Amino acid sequence: MSEAGDFIDAALQRESSWQRAEEAQARFGPELGSYGASVGAVRGAVRDALRRYRHLGRDGITALSSELWAVPVFERRLAAVVLLQSRLAELDNSDLTRIEGFLRTARLRELADPLAVDVVGPLIAGLDGLSRSRAEAVLERWLQDPDPWLRRSALLAPLRGLRAGGGDWEGFARQAKGTLAHGPGTAADTAVGTQDGGGGLVREAVHRVLADVGKNRPGLRL
Structure with missing residues (x-):
């Protein structure tokens, strides 16, 4: 070490x-x-x-x-x-590969959620040009991944920006609705959520964003 x-x-x-x-x-x-x-x-x-x-x-x-x-x-x-x-x-977009490995093994809200909200989201928000495009493509891939922790993290990533009054709400709404309606691994998602004391991890992430953003921006709806 x-x-x-x-x-x-x-x-x-x-x-x-x-x-x-x-x-x-x-x-x-x-x-x-x-x-x-x-x-x-x-x-x-x-x-x-x-x-x-x-x-x-x-x-x-x-x-x-x-x-x-x-x-x-x-x-x-x-x-x-x-x-x-x-x-x-x-950090830059190439570090998302390392962070993805962390998220796949976190298996715990106390670890995965801060990575998504306080690392992945601000990291991507600070990028521009090709680096930003590549990072956003990584998030799109996470949204299609069978691992519910990755899908959850992709949905939580823009929370800080949305909560502060910025971000792409229409993009989040589109991703949230698409992931909830067609996301792979729904049974696995529900099973993991039940084992660790909550509902489905992905649906829970959407509700968290709606609740947090709604405090300052009550007019926003999916």
Whole structure:
């Protein structure tokens, strides 16, 4: 593991709580471990690492995010998300391949949704020209993917822009209606949603966007 990865991991373990770890383990299941560190501790560990290792450029940041994600521990994976959030300006459309891998293995709203809303969406919004077109093509592909987590993420990605009064509402409405009506893997979507305590993941994402955007833009409808 890299020096920066060791630094973050050690910081997370120092902030561990056996009570929080047990509660998290019961919620996440056996496939994902937990140190029991708080979200604030995760953000603090990443912030301190970025101050300590200022030389990390885009390649270093993306490699560190993969390194953190590779170990199935919730706090490490959340640290990878926070790391990408912190260095959004250095990412480009080619990084969506790496993020897609994260989304396919996240299997948890607490990890997948921040990646979609706070990383994928702002990343694409900051692109233009050919890079923007290629990134939007990736989202269109996600909308057709059998994996409900990818379809959910593609629908949640524009949420920040829409909530702020911008974004392409007509485009979101078209994608949402098309995905709900014709999206593949409906049975799998429902099964995953039932197992983790909610309804279908894709339908839930649409309702979340409608609810969040409707607070400031009540006139918008699908």
